[in-house]
Amino acid sequence: MLHIECPWCGFRDDAEFHYGGEAHITRPDPSKTLTDEKFSEYLFLKTNTKGLILERWCHRSGCRRWFNVLRNTITNEILEVYPVTETPSSKQGKETYDRNWRRISPSKKTPKTDEAK
Amino acid sequence: MIEKREKAQPRSLTLKENNYSFFSLAKNAFSKHKNWPQAWRSTEPKPEYDVIVVGAGGHGLATAYYLAKEHGSKNIAVIDKGWLGGGNTGRNTTIIRSNYMWDESAGIYEHSLKLWETLSHELNFNTMFSQRGVLTLAHTEHELKEMTRRVEAIRLNGIDSEVLNPRAIKQIVPIIDINPQLRYPVMGGFIQRRGGTARHDAVAWGYARAADQLGVDIIQNCEVTGFNIKKGTITAVKTVKGEIKANKVACVVAGHAGVIAEMAGFRLPIDSRPLQALVSEPIKPILDTVIMSNSVHMYVSQSDKGELVLGAGADSYNSYSQRGSLNIIEGMLAAAVELFPVFSRLRMLRSWGGIVDTCPDASPIISKTPVKNLYFNCGWGTGGFKATPGSGHVFADLVAKDEPNSLAAPFSLDRFVGGYLIDEHGAAGVAH
Ligand SMILES: Cc1cc2nc3c(=O)[nH]c(=O)nc-3n(C[C@H](O)[C@H](O)[C@H](O)COP(=O)(O)OP(=O)(O)OC[C@H]3O[C@@H](n4cnc5c(N)ncnc54)[C@H](O)[C@@H]3O)c2cc1C
Ligand SMILES: [Zn+2]
Numbered sequence: 432m433l434h435i436e437c438p439w440c441g442f443r444d445d446a447e448f449h450y451g452g453e454a455h456i457t458r459p460d461p462s463k464t465l466t467d468e469k470f471s472e473y474l475f476l477k478t479n480t481k482g483l484i485l486e487r488w489c490h491r492s493g494c495r496r497w498f499n500v501l502r503n504t505i506t507n508e509i510l511e512v513y514p515v516t517e518t519p520s521s522k523q524g525k526e527t528y529d530r531n532w533r534r535i536s537p538s539k540k541t542p543k544t545d546e547a548k
Numbered sequence: 549m550i551e552k553r554e555k556a557q558p559r560s561l562t563l564k565e566n567n568y569s570f571f572s573l574a575k576n577a578f579s580k581h582k583n584w585p586q587a588w589r590s591t592e593p594k595p596e597y598d599v600i601v602v603g604a605g606g607h608g609l610a611t612a613y614y615l616a617k618e619h620g621s622k623n624i625a626v627i628d629k630g631w632l633g634g635g636n637t638g639r640n641t642t643i644i645r646s647n648y649m650w651d652e653s654a655g656i657y658e659h660s661l662k663l664w665e666t667l668s669h670e671l672n673f674n675t676m677f678s679q680r681g682v683l684t685l686a687h688t689e690h691e692l693k694e695m696t697r698r699v700e701a702i703r704l705n706g707i708d709s710e711v712l713n714p715r716a717i718k719q720i721v722p723i724i725d726i727n728p729q730l731r732y733p734v735m736g737g738f739i740q741r742r743g744g745t746a747r748h749d750a751v752a753w754g755y756a757r758a759a760d761q762l763g764v765d766i767i768q769n770c771e772v773t774g775f776n777i778k779k780g781t782i783t784a785v786k787t788v789k790g791e792i793k794a795n796k797v798a799c800v801v802a803g804h805a806g807v808i809a810e811m812a813g814f815r816l817p818i819d820s821r822p823l824q825a826l827v828s829e830p831i832k833p834i835l836d837t838v839i840m841s842n843s844v845h846m847y848v849s850q851s852d853k854g855e856l857v858l859g860a861g862a863d864s865y866n867s868y869s870q871r872g873s874l875n876i877i878e879g880m881l882a883a884a885v886e887l888f889p890v891f892s893r894l895r896m897l898r899s900w901g902g903i904v905d906t907c908p909d910a911s912p913i914i915s916k917t918p919v920k921n922l923y924f925n926c927g928w929g930t931g932g933f934k935a936t937p938g939s940g941h942v943f944a945d946l947v948a949k950d951e952p953n954s955l956a957a958p959f960s961l962d963r964f965v966g967g968y969l970i971d972e973h974g975a976a977g978v979a980h
Contacts, residue, residue, distance in 0.1 A: 433865070446873065467965050467966070468965055472815075476816070477817060479819055480806075481804070481806075507867060
C-alpha cells in the first residue's frame with residue numbers, strides 16, 4: 432500500500448486517493464496540422480517507465496485537491512510532491528522530466544539502440 | 549557476440565522417446581519414478597536464430613511451439629529473464645472462458661477455448677483443463693439487463709451462454725447467499741458452461757516440453773537488455789548472456805512490454821499495474837464452478853487441492869513492484885464473505901501479485917511494430933491466461949508470414965490511430 436503525502440492533509444493511505452496517470456502531457460493544438468498519429472500519441476501512448484515517473488494524484492476522499500508526485504515504480508518510493516502547475520524541482524525530478532520522450536524533439540525521439548537500457 | 553560453443557547442445561528427446569502414457573507411468577513406477585527423462589533441455593544460446601521469442605510465459609512458449617509445428621521454423625529460441633512460467637502465467641487464477649461481447653474478441657477467445665478442449669492430448673501433457681463452468685453474478689436490475697444483452701450478443705457468435713435466475717444459481721452453488729436483503733443481492737447471473745480452469749504451470753510446462761521436442765531452445769536466466777536495429781530492421785537481441793543474432797524477434801513479455809518497447813525506441817498504449825490473488829487453506833470440495841462478480845469485485849474457484857483461489861481488481865496506479873495494496877484484498881474478502889458466509893472462518897495462506905499490461909480498450913495487442921521483423925504480443929492485462937493457446941497460435945502465424953490472419957488483424961497497434969478500439973471493459977472489468 433502506498434503512503435502518500437498530500438500537501439494539504441499529510442500522509443494518508445492510497446485508498447483515499449485517485450490516480451491521475453502520467454503528469455505533464457500537453458494536449459496538442461487541434462489545428463489543421465494535427466494528424467491522427469499525433470492525437471493518438473497524446474490520447475493513448477504511455478510512458479510506463481520501470482523506474483522514476485512523474486504522475487498526478489487527487490486526494491479524492493480528503494481535500495479533493497490535485498498534486499504531482501515523483502515516484503519510483505520499482506520500489507514505490509515517493510521522492511517529491513509538487514504542485515500541478517509546476518515542474519519538479521529535485522535533481523531526479525528534473526532529470527525525469529527532461530528525459531521523457533514527449534519532451535525530446537521528433538528527430539531525436541528514437542533513442543539510439545546502443546544507449547538504450 | 550556469443551562464441552561458437554565447443555560442446556554441442558544436449559539433444560532434445562522426441563515424443564517417441566519421451567511419451568507420457570499409462571505404459572510409461574507403470575514402467576517408471578518400477579524404478580520408483582527416479583528415471584523419468586528430463587521434460588525439456590535448458591540450453592545456452594546459439595550465436596544466431598531465425599526467430600527469437602522473448603518471454604517464456606505461456607504465450608511465448610505457445611508461439612514457439614506453433615512456429616515449429618505449423619510453420620516448420622527450425623531454428624527457434626525462447627529466452628526469459630527468469631525461469632519459464634515465472635511471470636503472470638505462474639501467478640494467475642486460471643479462469644478460462646470465451647464469453648466476450650464483440651465479434652473480434654469472440655473470434656480470438658473462442659479460437660483459444662477450442663484449442664484448450666484438445667490441448668492436453670495435443671501436447672501429451674495433462675493441463676488439467678476442467679470445464680466446470682464460469683458463472684458471473686448480477687447485483688442490480690441494470691446489471692442484469694446489460695448481462696442479458698451481452699448473453700444474446702455472445703450467442704449470436706455461436707458461443708454457449710445462458711442467463712440464470714437466483715434459484716437456478718443456488719442450485720449450482722448451494723453455499724451462496726441469495727437473500728434479497730443483502731447489501732448487493734444476487735439478482736441473477738449468466739454462465740458459460742464450457743468455461744472453467746486449467747493448471748497454470750502445466751500449460752507452460754506442456755508447451756515447453758512439446759516445443760523442446762520440436763527442437764526449440766529454451767534459454768532461462770537470459771534477460772534482454774536491448775536490440776540491434778539497422779535501418780529500421782531488427783538484427784540482434786542483446787542479452788545478459790551476450791548478443792544473439794535473429795532474423796525475427798517476437799516479444800511476449802506481458803507487464804514488461806513497455807520496457808522492451810522503449811528499448812526498441814517506441815511507446816505502447818500500455819500501463820503496467822499490480823494484480824493480486826490469494827489462496828486459502830485447503831478444505832473439502834465445496835465449490836465446483838467459478839464464481840465472478842464485477843460489481844462487488846471478487847471472484848473465486850476451488851483448486852483440485854482444495855484451496856479457494858480468490859482475486860479481484862488491479863491496483864489503480866502503475867507499478868512494477870509485484871505487490872499490490874492491502875485495501876484491494878480487504879474489499880475482495882469482504883465481498884466474498886458476504887456472498888459466502890461459510891468462508892468467514894477460513895484462513896488465507898498466501899497472496900501474491902503479478903504485473904499486468906492493461907490497454908485502454910481492455911483488448912490485447914497482436915501486432916507488427918514500427919521496427920521491421922519485430923513483433924509484439926501484449927496487452928492481455930488481467931485476462932490473458934485463457935487466451936494462451938489461441939494467442940500463441942495466431943501470433944506464430946503473424947511472425948511466420950509477416951501478415952496477421954483474420955483473427956489477429958483487429959488487434960494490431962494501428963487501431964489506436966484509426967480509432968477501431970475493441971472496448972471490452974464490460975467483459976474484463978474485474979473478471980478474468
Ligand atoms: C493475479 C493474477 C490473476 C490473473 N487471473 C487470470 C485469470 O483468471 N484468467 C486469465 O485468463 N488471465 C488471468 N491473468 C492474466 C494472465 O496471467 C496473463 O494475461 C497471461 O498469463 C500472460 O501470459 P504471458 O505469457 O504473455 O506473460 P508472462 O507469463 O508474464 O510471461 C512473460 C515473460 O517475459 C519475461 N520477461 C520480461 N522482461 C524480460 C526481459 N527483459 N528479457 C527476457 N524476458 C523477459 C518474464 O520473465 C516472463 O516470464 C491474471 C494475472 C494475474 C497477475
Ligand atoms: Zn488532501
